Amino acid sequence: MLKLEHIQKVFRTTEVETTALNDVSLEIATGEFVAIMGPSGCGKSTLLNILGLLDTASAGTYRFFDETVSSYSEAQLTDVRRAAIGFVFQSFNLIDDLSIEENVEVALLYRKVPPRERRERVAAALERVGIAHRARHLPQQLSGGQQQRVAVARALVSSPKVILADEPTGNLDTTNGNAVMELLIDVAKAGTTVVMVTHSLTHAALAGRTIKLLDGRIVSETLLAA
Numbered sequence: 001m002l003k004l005e006h007i008q009k010v011f012r013t014t015e016v017e018t019t020a021l022n023d024v025s026l027e028i029a030t031g032e033f034v035a036i037m038g039p040s041g042c043g044k045s046t047l048l049n050i051l052g053l054l055d056t057a058s059a060g061t062y063r064f065f066d067e068t069v070s071s072y073s074e075a076q077l078t079d080v081r082r083a084a085i086g087f088v089f090q091s092f093n094l095i096d097d098l099s100i101e102e103n104v105e106v107a108l109l110y111r112k113v114p115p116r117e118r119r120e121r122v123a124a125a126l127e128r129v130g131i132a133h134r135a136r137h138l139p140q141q142l143s144g145g146q147q148q149r150v151a152v153a154r155a156l157v158s159s160p161k162v163i164l165a166d167e168p169t170g171n172l173d174t175t176n177g178n179a180v181m182e183l184l185i186d187v188a189k190a191g192t193t194v195v196m197v198t199h200s201l202t203h204a205a206l207a208g209r210t211i212k213l214l215d216g217r218i219v220s221e222t223l224l225a226a
Contacts, residue, residue, distance in 0.1 A: 001027055001028060001029050001030055001063075001065065001193075002026075002027070002028040002051060002062075002063070002064060002065070002162070002193065002195075003026070003027050003028075003061075003062070003063040004024055004025055004026045004027075004050070004051075004060065004061070004062055005025050005060055005061040005062075005063075006023050006024075006025055006059070006060040006061070007021055007023070007024040007025070007026075007047075007050065007057045007059070007060035007061075007062065008021060008022060008023060008024075008057060008058045008059040008060055009021040009043070009046050009050065009055070009057050009058050009216075010058045019216055020043045020046040020216055021043045021046055021047060021050070021057070021216045021217075022215070022216040022217050023060075023217065024043075024047065024060070024216070024217065024218055025218075026211070026218065028193060028195060029193070030065075030161075030191070030193055031188060031189075031191045031192065031193060032188070032193055032194075032208055032209065033184065033185065033188035033193075033194045033196070033206075033207045033208045033209075034194070034195050034196070034207055034208065034209045034210075034211060035196050035197075035198055035203070035204035035206075035207035035209070035210045035211070036048065036195065036196065036197045036198070036210075036211050036212075036213065037197075037198060037199065037201075037204055037210060037211070037212050037213070038212055038213035038214055039214070042213040042214050042215060042216065043213050043215075043216040043217075044197045044213055045166065045197065047213065048164055048166055048195065048197050050062065051162075051164060051195055052081065052085050052087060052162075052164045053069060053072075053077045053078075053080055053081045053085065054081070056070070056077075057070065064080065064084070065084070065161060067080065082110050082111060082158075083111070083158075084160055084161040084162060085160050085161070085162050085163075085164060086107070086154070086155030086156060086158060086160035086162070086163045086164070087155060087163075087164050087165075087166075088148070088151050088152055088155050088163060088164070088165040088166070088168045089151065089165075089166050089167075089168075090166055090167035090168065090170040090171055091171065092139070092144075092147045092148055092150070092151045092171075093151065094139040094147055094150060094151065094154075095139070096138065096139055096140060097138070098138075098139075099135065099136050099137065099138060100126070100131065100134050100135050100136070100137055100138075100139065100142070100150050101122050101123075101126065101135040101136065103139065103150060103154060104122045104125055104126060104150065104153050104154045104157050105118050105119075105122050105157075106154070107154050107155070107157050107158050108121060108122070108157060108158060111158060121157050121158075122135075122153075122157060123135075124157075125153040125154075125156050125157040126150075126153050128153065128156065129149040129150070129152050129153045129156070129183055130149065131146055131149045131150055131153065134146060134150075143176070144171055144172055144173075144176065145172055145173070145175070145176025145177075145179060145180070148168060148169075148171075148172060148176065148180050149179070149180065149183070151168075152168075152180065152183050152184070152187075156187065156192075160192065161192065161193060162192065162193045162194075162195065163184070163187060163192055163193070163194045163195075164195050164196075165184060165194065165195070165196040165197070166196075166197045167197055167198060167199065168180055168184070168196060168198075169181065169198065169200060169203055170198075170199070177200070177203065181203050181206050184196065185206060188208070194207075205224065207224070208223070208224055209221060209222065209223050209224065210222040210224070
């Protein structure tokens with residue numbers, strides 16, 4: 001599981017000190033689907049960045065599947081991130097001059113997966129998200145919904161323990177947004193932990209638990225009935 005204890009995150013400049021997270025304690029179970037909500041500037045993205053080891057807390061403890069990563073070096077954090085975390089972003093973050101299958105394959109190059117295994121895993125990931133027929137296309141030849149499916153495939157291809165999704169439906173219409181949500185729900189049902197930042201009440205309601213932030217603090221949690 002993911003376990004945050006009394007996490008504090010403070011951003012400092014020479015003139016200003018801003019507290020982004022203030023005494024946040026949180027446990028997320030393996031295979032749980034959690035939605036994080038709150039107004040702009042409440043600390044959602046900061047919390048997601050700490051969960052994803054893209055940023056470190058100013059104070060507090062973070063246990064990532066039995067590893068206390070709070071004091072890890074940047075190199076150690078990078079190793080854990082590459083091995084265990086998949087990211088899905090609102091803006092897709094695909095590489096324009098690479099084909100769809102090459103975009104997904106990038107996630108495996110860092111892990112030194114052999115070429116034959118890479119091809120097999122990429123094909124399986126694209127098939128899983130229903131976009132295998134577009135494998136040789138470039139990102140700009142796909143719709144926004146299709147590009148986000150590719151981003152989900154890229155997150156899945158390395159078989160991560162956790163997928164962190166930052167507004168994954170924010171740039172999509174209702175139909176494509178719902179399709180991406182169905183993919184994330186299926187991923188969680190298969191045992192992967194999913195944490196999603198969203199402004200959509202409708203999509204948050206599809207998660208198993210909704211956590212609301214305000215001014216860097218958790219102000220409420222809603223556990224949905226199974």
